[in-house]
Amino acid sequence: MMNFQAMTGIAAVIIGIAYSIQAYHLPRATVGNPLAPMVFPLILGLLMLVCGIILLVKEGIKKKEVTADQEKEKAKPKGLTRSTKLIIFTCVSSVIYALLFERIGYVLSTLLFMSSILFALNGKEKWKTNIIVATCFSISIYVVFLKLLSISLPLMPILEI
Amino acid sequence: MDTIFNSLMEGFQVALTPGHLFWVTLGGILGTIVGMLPGLGPATGVAVLLPLTFTMGPTAALITMCGIYYGAMFGGSRSSILINTPGDGAALAATFDGYPMAQNGRAEAALAMSAIASFIGGIIATVFMTILAVPVARFALQFGPAEYCLLMLAALSATASMSKKNIVRGFISMFLGLMISTIGLDAQSGVKRFTFGILELQTGIDFLVIIIAIYALGEVFKCFREVHEGKKKMQTKFGKIWITKEDWKKSWLPILRSTPFGFLIGALPGAGGTMASLMAYNNEKQLAKNPDDFGKGDIVGLAAPEAANNAASVGALIPMMTLGIPGSGTTAVMLGALLMLGLQPGPLLFTQHPDIAWGLIASMFIGNVILAIVNIPLAGILVRVLAIPPKILYPIVLGLAFIGTFAISNSVVDFYILIIFGVVGLFMNKAGVPTAPLILGTIVGNSMEVSFRQALVISDGSYGIFVGSPIAVTLIIVTIASIVFPFLRGFIKSKKTVEA
Structure with missing residues (x-):
């Protein structure tokens, strides 16, 4: 190489x-x-x-x-190291996140994105923590942006909200 | 002197309104938290928390950002002391003696000393800044476009050549940054440049997106490597966070010595906090009666670099505020944020927007006081953030990076740019190419080209204008010196080792 x-x-x-x-x-x-x-x-x-x-x-x-x-x-052992795999996984999730963002809205797409990264990084065993963190993050950021900064993020374009 | 004092008082009137006090405190606390995260420093802190300032007025935004910047500086050393992982380069020196102190059961004294030294360093440096800002800005008013272009060149090449490993790589990074800045519609002629037919590229690539990509995504990717190394044990219960009289007796002189020194180094483009703190550490080690104690938990070895580090962070604001030219990655991020608010820092800032300029300086004093309060009595609570596993914190930083990017332009196209440059940042890290010159290049690239072309219009196309004034010639000499100096230093070092 x-x-x-x-x-x-x-x-x-x-x-x-x-x-x-x-x-x-x-x-x-x-x-x-x-x-x-x-x-x-x-x-x-x-x-x-x-x-x-x-x-x-x-x-x-x-x-x-x-x-x-x-x-x-x-x-060095051949094949990808764990961190490389993680980085590739993050990039792919990010691209999917970008694709979904405008279609299914901020809250849902962020929830999916955060959970996928958390599951990959934090492990499946801690699924409860992962889901709680992902949910709290998406919702609290939405509220902070709307109330504090008056920037409204696309909520759910499918339902036309 | 009187006018400076009066202006400063007016600045205090601006900064002391309840709203601004709230923002500087909030910015300081959030900055401290981001700064504490291993691997993430002030640049990341400002980049990730940038959206917070989008809807504020310019004064409030600037004050908040200063709070974040300061907070991250204070916070960086918390993780150095407690888990031996510096938040950023500038906090590296705090691991040398801070971590041994914590291991010797003196974590409280270490945390307190780090905050006290940071506070004194920051306050004294802010006094220097108050005195120097106006004269420097006045001097800069004499600069024409040619001098400005050369000044930016000097700042850029100093940053590029300061990169430790290889200055050629520093310059590659710098040129890449400048190239990125040329993408989009040329404002002066209307020519589309390097847009490859992509509509979204016509307005250019927003440097804020590049900043977030490199400092948030790139740094988090880098941290992925260490995430699996297992959790480091950390002390979570603390006694009273304060120092003993003896500690103070030993440390006050090193703190006062290191402050002006750190300030000077910080004001030089390219040098910055890391170099200031490491040099202060080495200075004190050479001056110490028992240099062998250094590295084993000597409080002086913690106090000196902490004071120098914070003094440098204030010094770095001088070229940014008075000349509009950032000397480091972090100040480049702040400059970028200011430009976004429609403010052009530079000599005219002090005459056109004195309320903003002086409000900022006043809020630096206030920020220092507030952060000292936050970091000493509340340190025990704040450091609990470090107990949250990074495996949860890094995804949050990633999430904030994407949301910040969306808030900049309200467009998902920037997400792809974010991802691309996050990966670019990662590869640059792997290849030992420094990222700070790229950021600087991206931000000053536009104004550099504008002044380059203005100069040529003035001179009717003759390049002689770039050597046409004493200031220009001096700047060229500085640029050349900054390129040659590292070679010279390397040469002297190799000679020394041969002799030894």
Whole structure:
């Protein structure tokens, strides 16, 4: 597996090139200096590219020296660690949360989202705590937003409330 | 001097209204609680609690945020002392002697000393700020667009090059932030930039969403790793939280020494509380009669960094308030929140909105007093939050992050941006890329480009304007120095170790 350092360098180079090309192809301005909107982005893109290259060159030099670290990395068990799984689970739940939010409303979607994260993190054995925390959170935030901050969150669009 | 005093008194009139007192207290308590959570510091505190301020007037919002900021600073060291887990980088130094003190059965003295030192550091630093704010702002009025652009560049590169591991990575983070700021409709020419045909991107990516993503989601993801390590035992019953006379005799001088020092470091862009507290700790260790006691529960080793840390947090507000340029992730978050309220901090804030500027400074005095009250007699109650397992607290922080994001724009599209940048923040952490430069870049990017282009319009396209005044040249030298300095320091260090 490639290490993160080298990946950072490569990512910087790719972002730098892609961004510079995009910047160069920006439409010219119709008012004032036609090149004005692209000068600043172009500078950014090129400097990003330079940083990426510097990082890659540096890593190239270091690589010869550091092989012990890589062996250590190899010794790690294969497969995803628990925290990685949790992060992926959280991201997927978040996307579902975003999809549901406007459809089933704030209270229900938040209740589902919070319970799923709590079940994943806190464990099934403590289901009572999980449900209590999730319910209290969704409802109390709704009330605080409505009463204290006068921001009304979509309650239940299906029922047109 | 008289005018400063009068303005300050007017500020107190603003800050001492019951409503504002309520908000600064509430902000302080909530900030303390968020600051106590392991791994979550002031930046996260302000970011997550931001929605609270959305419907307030600017003065109340600013005062509340200051309360949160301060509270998180006070709170960060509670968890350092009791469970050996710093709330944020700046509270790291409090684990060195604070935790051993708690283990030696002196948790009460440690909690009290941390709050007292924080209080003294904060108050004295606020006095410095009161005196310095107006002169600095007046000086900044001489800046033209070119100087402003260079000033932002200097602040950004100082932040980028302060990152411990690798300054190139700091700059990559900074450029990424600046790039994000260029997304959307260009206000000056109407050209769509980097929107990829997505309608929602035309208004640009809201930096508040990026802030919440990196500081709330990213940090919580990072904490997932430690969640399963098992619960740390914590003392929940306390005697009287106070210090002995002997403790005070030992600590007052280190506190007074560390305060101006912390303030200066805090006012420099890029340095901030972590560096101030660590340097104060090392200073006191070198000055101590028995340096061997440090790390085993010496109260001086707790008092000095705590004073420096809070002084630095006040110092960091100087460039933010007077120049409109944040010097740290946390002050960047506060600047972002101010911009959202339609306020542009900077030299003009003191002339155009003196009530807000002085109200804020006055509320810093008040906030300090209130937090000292909250943190000493009530510390025993507040720290019970630490007994709530993080497994429950982190989901709550996540929930608050999403709700805060929704409150910013009333749109679910920002949820996806939030998730994407939460993951970006996580990867940056894994790759050792600091996130603070990205945040700074995202926030100042727009004004940096605006002043860059204004300067070029003034000079008719000649880049000579960026070296056209003594201030500009000085700023360029500062920028170059901030890039070269870490290399130099590394060189000197390696030489020293060879000699040793």
